[in-house]
Amino acid sequence: MLLTARRLSKVLQLTLAVIKPDAVAHPVMLEALHQRILDNNFFIVKCKDLVWRRQDSERFYAEHSGVIWRGSWEKRLGTPALEDGRFFYQRLVEFMSSGPMRAYLLAREDAIRHWRELMGPTKVFRARYTAPESIRGQFGLTDTRNTTHGSDSIESARREIDFFFPDFCMEEWMDKEEPLFRSRQIHYDDQKQIHTLSTQS
Structure with a gap:
């Protein structure tokens, strides 16, 4: 119980995650990557498909x-x-x-670091040898077509989230919704493929 209370005391961090066109072009791969996000204890705050x-x-x-x-x-x-x-x-x-891509707004303790570790090294050749279980190690094709993108710092996360989700207010979410996400007063909406507050069911 003490461990749980201590874990829940850590504020969640937001990061941007993008599934690139090479992966979105393959529905089975896209589904597998979505499940990988859930399996690694990320909360999906926002998710949208788009074409640039x-x-x-x-x-x-x-x-x-x-x-x-x-x-x-x-x-x-x-x-x-x-x-x-x-x-x-x-x-x-x-x-x-x-082609189409998918953008996620993810939340987790140390979300930036965890997502980058899950992605693996930018260079696919290196990813295959040093992090074969990573997303890029398994699915990456080239250094450009390397399946995913993720913010590399708090500053870039803020900038990139604003670029992909201009209507999202990070300060408001951190103030009002982060405590509820952190205490798991949420559920996963299979249809929308995001986590929502339990009061929004």
């Missing part, structure tokens, strides 16, 4: 438009130490606007 226009992708990934990077192959081939990241950015933008 190219402009949406460009806005979301704007911070990557001028990234300077160099991949492992370039290192091995001895090409210049810094390579313009615009090619990576363009490929990412095109892919993320290539």
